Amino acid sequence: MKSYYNWHCITLEALCGKIMVAGQITISDRYQIRSALLNDTLSEPEQILINRLLYGIRHGLLRIAD
Template sequence: MKSSYFWHSVPIENLCGQIMASGKITVSDRYQIRSALLDDTLTEPEQILINRLLYGIRHGLLRIID
């Protein structure tokens, strides 16, 4: 199984793009990212994308919604 597919089978790249475009991260998005992190098979580009999301959250560029 390719490392970028988890939970609902959405590639991490697509998920990050959707989050960045909308400016919001949902509970479902968080669970998918968490699953990817726990699997510990992320590629370096995928890790960089997740780090960018965390940066956006810390600096108020992305909102966390329930």
């Protein structure tokens, strides 16, 4: 199931892919992920994607851009 969570009609899967390829998460990306979390209708695969992003940030694989 493809769920759209943000202003630009991008799926969470596409957003996570963009972040992983770029190697950084922007403030816009963070707001879009926050919107998805607050929506509280995430499927298990979507929760896994967000957990992978958090893992990457914690271990220095992804950088937080301002």
